[in-house]
Amino acid sequence: MQLKDIMKPWNGEQIKAEGLDESADLFSLSLNPKELKKERIDIINEQGYKTGEIKKVIFEYFHGINTVELLSSTLDVxxxxxxxxxxxxxxxxxxxxxxxxxxxxxxxxxxxxxxxxxxxxxxxxxxxxxxxxxxxxxxxxxxxxxxxxxxxxxxxxxxxxxxxxxxxxATELVKLSREVERANQIVVDLRNQLDLNNQINHQNIIGKNPEYLNMLYQASIVAKTDAPVMIRGENGVGKEVIAKFIHRNSNRSDKPLITVNCAAIPENLIESELFGYEEGAFTGAKHGGRIGKFEMANGGTLFLDEIGDMPITMQTKLLRALQEKEIEKIGRQKSVPVDVRIITATNQPLEAMMEEKTFRKDLYYRINIVVLNIIPLRDRKEDLGLLADFFLKKYNEQYHKEVVFTTEVLESFLSYSWPGNVRELQNCIEYGVIMCQNNLFDKTLLNLKNRAEGETLPREAAPEKNTISFDGYTLRQAADMAEKIAIQDALKKSNYNKTKAMELLDVSRRTFYRKIRELNLKL
CATH class of the missing domain: 3.30.450.20 (PAS domain)
Incomplete structure (x- = not known):
């Protein structure tokens, strides 16, 4: 908006004057002190002649309106x-x-x-x-x-x-921030997973089952605290292995881990086993007395296995020791302070036992802070081969042998329900390695029995069609014959589909065809 757009035209005689240029932009102008004193402001053309005039109040009004409009337009962009x-x-x-x-x-x-x-x-x-x-x-x-x-x-x-x-x-910024947080969490999770993998690899813990690995991850987290841990699972799943894992990865790892099997100690001896006794405390007391498991574990970890089998009278004394962090030795009046981290394990239904009044509720809630559930071996099919190979290697080294599994044995492992869990698998493999005479662990060496369900995998009296005697053969010859049998079996089971046979044998295409050539097999 120019000044000539809002001025009152001058109709008088043509005169020279001092004023504002009629073509000037209204917003770019401001009145100088001299003009502020005038009630009317002269408007002139480029030759300096007066062409109009504007009242000061009108100038200020339009100048203000134009300023607001320009400011509004600026703010809109x-x-x-x-x-x-x-x-x-x-x-x-x-x-x-x-x-x-x-x-x-x-x-x-x-x-x-x-x-x-x-x-x-x-x-x-x-x-x-x-x-x-x-x-x-x-x-x-x-x-x-x-x-x-x-x-x-x-x-x-x-x-x-x-x-x-x-x-x-900031919505997109918040989304981006959350993505960054999520990415950071993934990095943290991966780092934790790598740390967990390193811990597992260095402590001979075998497994890749997701549920089992998640339990190990939880164990690695709680290990850094002093919180009580209860490990639950069937017999033979490896509860003591997890207790050792927690202790090794705790801040108490340089102190003792003391294990007490509550089911293996007679009721009349369990108090002295846990708390110890003073000399002369009872007839037959050892000279000089004896320290109990609590004192042995002082500064470290006390693992109470089969906690569900602890006598109800002893549960009261255990609860007091945990609450007060001190014990009373038999025959001693003064309490002994102890600093121990408690890990318990059971396969018993403690909740039902509380209803039956055979397990104290207050003790249950004291030790049931963090619970780790170990799944049974029958639900860890992907871990069976890993565990079997681990135990086979262990007992081959122990008994100085070079035993290998047949395909039928590995299939039997996968189809069996393993009521005794990892302990039963371990015992089965140790038995087979001990009894194996030709370095081939076949079904004749299996001694599996599910006593609870009557399920059996009988030992064969006679060799199966693919089982041969290796008497008189060198180790290399026996190994070649075993590989030949395994490849032939895989081909038959896959209806001679070579790709499926490779999957059954868990070998690469290159290895499969190399073995075919080396063993002179015809496809």
Whole structure:
């Protein structure tokens, strides 16, 4: 807008004058002190002749309107949302970005009461406090978005007129932040998994079953604390192995791990076993007395296996020792302080035993802080081969042999239910290695029996069709013959589909065809 657009034309005689150029932009001008004293401002052309005049009040009015319009246009192109409310919480200004973020046209917002649009809005809190506020990734429920920005009080001539909020849509930033957090968590999880794998590899713990690995991960976390741990599972699943794993990875690993099998100690001896006794405490007491398992484990870990078999009278004394962190030795009046971490294990239904009054509830809740459940071997099919190979290697070294499994034996392992779990598998393999005479662990050496269900895998009296005697053969010859039998079996079971046979044998294509050539097999 130029000055000639708002001036009153000059109809008098042509005169030279001092004034403002008629083509000047209204917004770019400001009155100098000399002109501020005039009630009327002369407007001149480029030759200096007067062409019109403007009252000072009119100039200031149009100058102000043009300034607001230009400012509004400027604010509309900003990427920040801007909204201003007066002292009555009425919205008197907002820009296009605010309308876009809110998803509502400006005409439907301007003039409305902010309290009816967003009753819990921070701009209303700033209106009440009359103080600036900072918004950091604030969630706005009505628009389902996150915003970040600032809120400022509007002060004109030292008078509070309202507040203005300047903010940006931070929803994508929040999403990105969450993705970063998620990525960081993945990195942490991977690092923990690597640490867990290193712990497993260095401690001869075998397994890749997801549920079993998750239990180990939980064990590795709780190991760093002194919280009581209860390990639950069937007989033979390896509860003591996990107790040792926890101790080795704890802050007490340089102190003793003392194991007590509560089911193996007679009821009249368990108190002296746990707490010890003084010399002369009873007839037959050892000279000099004896320290109990608690004192032996002082500073370290006490593993109470088969806790469900502990006599109810002894449970009371155990509870007191755990609560007070001190024991009373038989024959001694003064208590002995002890610092032990407790790990318990059981295959008993302790919850049912509490209802039957054979296991104390208060003791149960004292030791049942962290529970680790070990799944049975029958649910760890992917671990059977790994465990079998581990025990085979162990007993080959122990008994100086080079025994190998036949395919039939490995299949029997997978089909059997293993009621005795890992312990039964270990005993089965040790028996087979001891009794094996030709270095081939076949079904004639299996001695498996599920006494609970009557399921049996009988030992064969006569060799099967693919079982031959290796008497008189060298180790190399025997190994070649065993490989030949395994390949032939795999081919028959896969209906001579070579790809499926490779999968059954768990060998690469290159290895499969190399063996075919070496063993002179015809396909």
């Amino acid at each position: 900003l990427e920040s949302g801007i909204v201003a409310i007066d002292i009555n919480a009425r919205i008197f200004f907002l820009n296009e970005m605010y309308s876009k973020i809110l998803g509502v046209p400006i005409g439907k917002i301007i003039g409305r009461d902010m309290r009816k649009i967003e009753p819990d809005a921070d701009i209303l809190k700033a209106l009440d406090s009359r103080k600036p506020m900072i918004l950091e990734k604030k969630y706005i429920k009505t628009i389902d978005k996150y915003v970040s920005g600032h809120i400022y009080p509007i002060i004109i001539q030292n008078e509070f007129k309202g507040v203005v909020s300047i903010f940006g849509d």
